[in-house]
Amino acid sequence: MATVKAPITHVIFDMDGLLIDTEKFYTEVQEIILARYNKTFDWSLKAKMMGKKAIEAARVFVEDTGISDSLSAEDFLVEREDMLRTMFPTCEVMPGARRLIQHLHATGVPICVATGSHRRHFDLKTQRHGDLFSLMHHVVLGDDPEVKQGKPSPDVFLAAAKRFEGGPIDPSKILVFEDAPSGVQAAKNAGMSVVMVPDPRLDSSYHKIADQVLSSLLDFNPSEWGLPPLEKEAS
Numbered sequence: 001m002a003t004v005k006a007p008i009t010h011v012i013f014d015m016d017g018l019l020i021d022t023e024k025f026y027t028e029v030q031e032i033i034l035a036r037y038n039k040t041f042d043w044s045l046k047a048k049m050m051g052k053k054a055i056e057a058a059r060v061f062v063e064d065t066g067i068s069d070s071l072s073a074e075d076f077l078v079e080r081e082d083m084l085r086t087m088f089p090t091c092e093v094m095p096g097a098r099r100l101i102q103h104l105h106a107t108g109v110p111i112c113v114a115t116g117s118h119r120r121h122f123d124l125k126t127q128r129h130g131d132l133f134s135l136m137h138h139v140v141l142g143d144d145p146e147v148k149q150g151k152p153s154p155d156v157f158l159a160a161a162k163r164f165e166g167g168p169i170d171p172s173k174i175l176v177f178e179d180a181p182s183g184v185q186a187a188k189n190a191g192m193s194v195v196m197v198p199d200p201r202l203d204s205s206y207h208k209i210a211d212q213v214l215s216s217l218l219d220f221n222p223s224e225w226g227l228p229p230l231e232k233e234a235s
């Protein structure tokens with residue numbers, strides 16, 4: 001029998017870019033705003049913003065692009081909001097997310113979500129996916145009072161570990177799924193194992209600290225982590 005990487009009992013999912021394809025909306029809106037300043041949005045900046053709380057990502061955006069004298073982080077958030085508000089409810093579930101969530105839920109593995117997104121955005125993004133998110137034991141949001149700092153701080157993952165039944169759960173028994181560099185770092189800072197499912201455009205230097213890197217959730221093999229195996233015929 002193959003050796004188990006770590007004996008996992010609980011699973012925490014990131015949301016944006018991991019369970020649902022909302023990262024493309026942030027990218028699109030940021031490209032539109034930067035074009036006004038004759039600048040282009042690239043993946044090195046994207047890598048620094050993704051996964052963070054809105055205001056933290058906004059500060060990185062205006063400072064890194066050198067537009068902070070013309071546009072404050074707060075005004076940037078107001079400006080992108082009109083576009084995001086109509087885009088978020090149209091988001092799709094990422095490949096393999098539905099199968100994995102349903103499998104873990106059906107086999108009794110406690111699962112939850114830990115996201116940088118605040119409540120208002122979470123509600124817009126999950127509008128059409130309530131069936132899936134209702135399988136989560138709990139959800140920890142970026143504007144939760146216990147989340148003092150966004151990812152890469154471990155706050156959101158430690159709060160998530162506390163709220164499982166019988167919590168706090170030992171971090172070494174928790175597996176986190178993440179797409180963002182800040183999120184992978186946050187999970188490691190919390191002492192948890194992490195499977196990274198990065199966008200292929202993200203520089204591969206960000207893969208290093210993840211315990212496993214997959215190109216899709218469809219490629220995840222629960223047995224490698226001591227989790228109940230997937231049925232071969234499941235789709």
Ligand SMILES: O=P(O)(O)OC[C@@H](O)CO
Pocket residue numbers: 014015016017026049050051052053054114115116117180183
């Ligand atoms: O933590 P996640 O769910 O990726 O959300 C962060 C969000 O603000 C987009 O980057």
Ligand SMILES: [Mg+2]
Pocket residue numbers: 014015016017018050051178179180183
């Ligand atoms: Mg994410």
